[in-house]
Amino acid sequence: MSSFDESDAFEGASLAARAMAARPAPYLDDLNPAQREAVEALDGPVLMLAGAGTGKTKALTTRLVHLLNTGRARPNEILSVTFTNKAAREMKLRVGRLLGETVEGMPWLGTFHSICVKLLRRHAELVDLKSNFTILDTDDQLRLLKQLVQAAGIDDKRWPARQLAGVIDHWKNRAWTPEKVPAGEASAYDGKGVALYRQYQERLRELNAVDFGDLLLHMVVIFQAHEDVLKQYQRWFRYILVDEYQDTNVAQYLWLRLLAGGHKNICCVGDDDQSIYGWRGAEVGNILRFEKDFPGATVVRLEQNYRSTPHILAAAGGVISGNKGRLGKELWTEVDEGEKVRLIGHWDGEEEARWIGEEIESMQGGTRGMRGFSLDEMAILVRASHQMRAFEDRFLTIGLPYRVIGGPRFYERMEIRDAMAYFRLVVSPADDLAFERVVNTPKRGLGDKAQQKIQVTARQNGVSLVEGAAILLEEKGISGKGAAELSKLIEGLRRWGRMAGDPSMSHIELAEVVLDESGYTEMWQNDKTPEAPGRLENLKELVKALEGFENLQGFLEHVSLIMDNESEEQGEKVSIMTLHAAKGLEFPAVFLPGWEDGLFPSQRSMDESGLKGVEEERRLAYVGITRAEELCTISFAGNRRVYGQWQSQMPSRFIDELPEDHVDVLTPPGLYGGGYGAAGLGGSGIETRAAEADGYNSPGWRRLQARAGQRPLSQPRESKASVIDAQAVSSHTVGERVFHQKFGYGAIIAIEGDKLEIDFEKAGVKKVVAKFVTGADDIPF
DNA sequence: TTCTTACTGATTTTT
């Protein structure tokens, strides 16, 4: 607690205030009027509504520097929270650059989670934890939940532990302890959710462990129950800055409101139009409600955009204007016209990938009067990660270098987690979850039965699993190969533990010894799967990462929170990522494929959250378009293979929301008569003329897409307009041979409305809904 | 115990 000598701190601050009050502030000259207003409104609540590309980070960091420079607070009296480590790093860097020195003394600039860990370690005893508690990763969490579920005699096939994890996470995001879960949630997880939640928390306490959600939850509980503690921090954190406020969940919101409760010097920065994490517990309401929560708040809108061309901004603006209850912002730019947003429809997903691949290749050299773009300047942003595959396949074929952003992060990889579990066991042999993870990795002939014996022995003796295993061996409760291997493991752990205490041995050597002697490295060396070499490579990298730390313990502590690893791959590559992963990034040229109803907006989002879901999807569209600086290309396909089944697709409703004046409709090559979206470009086919007559921004155009995308007998999906269902029905005739996904081939006996009576070759006579059958000879491709 | 084969069911994922 040495850094918490308050009297010293306050005196220092006032002295500093007097000494620095007259300091010039040249950095203010670099700001536009709105940014400047946001920076200079230092006291009281401030809401900075920062649209995409409006210099939000600049304003935020300048404000921080201004707080320091005017002597209002010392570096350790400012609480600045971000969501990602990356954002925190960026802020530190930029503050340092503005100050002309590195900022060592900003201990409270970090993610919600990393700050909460610091706080919770100081006050762990208030929630019955020891200050050296461990932070579980999701694998540990899941294993623990699985045990509880099985112990409760629940069929974990019908009720997967994963689902329980989701429910608990959701509750924690809302700052509900087991006692506070409202009655309305009682039916969660087969009605046993709350009870299991309680057991889970109990078990965590026994293990002296917390999960990610607990970090926030425990701190909120502490602040609510211990006014003295809260007051202490309210005084200490004289100013609070919050980035990405639209992404805060209820727990984070409460945490902030408690901390800001005294002086209300809180500045929240965010953009309600970029709230895309509702499904993870984020509450757009937090930002919409700010002025009510903090009456008299200064609200500043940053609307001048420094990123995109006016066409791109107009297209994004047109789409987002369909959302209700926005705080309202209109982005503008001083930049000249530039290219319109390009729109193109394709026959199917593969064609779309092929076209984008070719387009990327030709864009490198510059086409249609445009400048050339390097591969690093181009990105493909998809709604769901499975869409990436088509592009990867295609790019591999044509040898186009690409990089996938997102996906499993370094510390989430299996081999890294396994290795870490070994390290954890060396540092703290009582880490049961780590033991469970590696006891049979590599295979030691210790299956379920043997592990159960260890569990029972440990529980009977009230000791950890490692000790339980030792006792079991002594009692000869286990025999054969398993016994020999287990005793080897236990001995190894003891030996490594001693080595850890030996100052003559570096922790890097120790790590190598552990991975070697445990047989873990060997396991991957003997593995013949194609990913094995990569995994060995990762292990080497892990050992290398140890160099930055004093010992294993310090390393483990660090890693539990910093789950990101941006190993900057060399070479120019196109980026492929999800829209979510793209938030906060920008690229000169952006491709947005797969704009089809059901895919984007995603069917599931609409089913689960209705209008709210569509609005969040729309914000995702807005985020996608606003990633583009110079060129944005939106595309869709008429047919797409979904789970191995060909389906016809309707263009996304968001396409109809694009303002016509800012869109160029391109004609895809290789389609007779121009095919889709030939509006305004002439041509001869019926489709083309229809498109010209209606314009693309009309129901007629949509109908055209639907019709053109619809092969005569392929199956429409449930959500489609009734017109199409009728089409599907009328396309069948009695006696026709058809195919059904479940029942196989058969012949139609009778047709009643949308139901068909079919004599299946294998399944006999059945009545099925027409949309579930396909003409037998007409399975596309 | 572990390897093999059949089944099921499927977004987005900052920490």
Place this chain on the structure above:
DNA sequence: TCAGTAAGAA
């Protein structure tokens, strides 16, 4: 389609 799991076979 395809990955991840669950029951059967060696």
